[in-house]
Amino acid sequence: MPQLIFVPGPSATYFTLEDHLKSALKEQVMAISHRSPAFKGIYKFTVEQLRQLLDIPQAYEVVFTTSATEVWDRMAENLVDTHSLHHVHGAFSKKCAQAFQRLGKEAQMITAPEGTVALFDPKAVEAQPELIHFTANETATGVKHPMADLREAKKHFPDALIAMDVVSSTPTTPIPFEDLDSVYFSVQKCFGLPAGLGVWIVSPRAIAKAHALTVAGKVYPSYHPLLEMVDKGKGYQTIETPNTLNIYLLGKVAEDFRRKGVDVIRREAIYKNTILIKCFEDHPLLSPLVQEKDWRSDTVAVANVEGGSAPLIAYLKEKGLVVGAGYGKHKAAQIRIANFPTHSKEQIELLVDLIADWRP
């Protein structure tokens, strides 16, 4: 019997995936040349669906990478000469800062304790940053960065690019593009697609910065420089033979999301999150990791489990429900539950009922 998978990514696939895979086979999407008009049509359709779903400004460009991890390298290579500033409140925001450091950038980290948000603090900034990085939704801890902070950062450092990891929150949490220059996500979280594709959205300011660094000979000339990706993308093309299947599936699921209505997806997420948090609060052995209500993720709920999370995970697994363990060093102490668009209200209600009944 198939399991209900609530691990925060890769997670349960979107329920329309099987139909779209059938269409992809029928339309020979996996066999067409990536230089063909058919491919260009797929690329164009997907970008248009994303633009409408996420309300991406027309002047912003959308390019495809192979993962969000790749975007960390490409941001460091294309958007920063020497200094970046990173708000770190978990394993993934830290890994991003470390990727910049590996590539020789002075990447300052502002770090917050587990379960809280690393807020922008102009007094803590050591050097004028060229790029300020935020993580909308830290998948490791389930904290959400308050979006008002972006504007605050921009006010203090108007020349800096503002970047945001929206990997596990898109499209559930709205993205304030007017305050952002570099936004990226991967498709195996809320979109419920197979992994292997990243989406990177850049503002005209980000492109101008990449241009200035390129002219100065400061951009690492990998096979995926931002300016070349943007150029190719304008012709609905990619540099290398891309993951055409995933680009196709992303367009189809983005269209499904639009038909359902992104507002409906967002309302459902709030309901599902509310009953998850209440369940954590009501259970004698559970407590939500994130105490501050406004900082609680819309899409990933994390709880501390007294005595360790393994028995709860095993109990749920026996009933066919798979939830995530804590991330990294918190593996044994926490559970992490994804509340993605594919996780229906009924599924989360079932999960909540089972957790409520659980006693080790």
Add this chain to the structure above:
Amino acid sequence: MPQLIFVPGPSATYFTLEDHLKSALKEQVMAISHRSPAFKGIYKFTVEQLRQLLDIPQAYEVVFTTSATEVWDRMAENLVDTHSLHHVHGAFSKKCAQAFQRLGKEAQMITAPEGTVALFDPKAVEAQPELIHFTANETATGVKHPMADLREAKKHFPDALIAMDVVSSTPTTPIPFEDLDSVYFSVQKCFGLPAGLGVWIVSPRAIAKAHALTVAGKVYPSYHPLLEMVDKGKGYQTIETPNTLNIYLLGKVAEDFRRKGVDVIRREAIYKNTILIKCFEDHPLLSPLVQEKDWRSDTVAVANVEGGSAPLIAYLKEKGLVVGAGYGKHKAAQIRIANFPTHSKEQIELLVDLIADWRP
């Protein structure tokens, strides 16, 4: 009606793909965590199938990249300090050399005229190369590099690593691993899979070289350094969330190939190639691009078409058969036909009969 696609990659998908996609859905391959035992099992199975199918020596390591294009960058970054030597007989072997040059390497090209092979020539070598690159099968022109040349190169430069692009020839053309240190392919050619995955196979000598360069601080610290990929791979893991679906499908198709027998695949390719070349030779308006018999690819047949290839391509397309145009500047003058394991003898016979009947 579905078309019969003979474009040399992406090309027609392998005929078992649909079944494997169904199994992947049933087994929730696209939903599992890439840190789970289930993922490790898939990774292990696929590598084992490849080892047996291609006769990869046990001491060689197999890692997954996002494309063969990525491998060009990773080879330049991890295996070469200053000098490489490239045998260029078409667009793809040239692009590889250019990728090395972009990344600051002194990449010497030995270039051959269109339709011939750039053979190793010790007298032409300007500087002691650290890596000597060959292309087994140039997808742009349909020439095959004679494998004896690898040993010749090794004899003259015993300290150099020998690298080979086997993108569009594997598994049809056998790979002499004993003469090779770095071998790579992507899965959208002979394996008939969706694009978005590269396979990179490295010898202990290649790993030792990467180690020496790493210790010397000379390896570009991307998110995909060879040594870290190898380390993760030993635990059947990847650095980033990978294209799990494609890794799964590759294992399944490699298993199918083994069941059929790689010898059968090779014999069929020779038969299909023979009738394709004969058809080019017999037709008043066609001629094979590659004149030297021993240099003709096992998997990609290219013909010059007097008066231009567009009418022939259109005629075949009307009958539901899609062949490739020439590559790059030869787009209008040539046709390119893939002879991959998924292209059955009957399909190639049909194609040959139609071409034989064609008069513009």
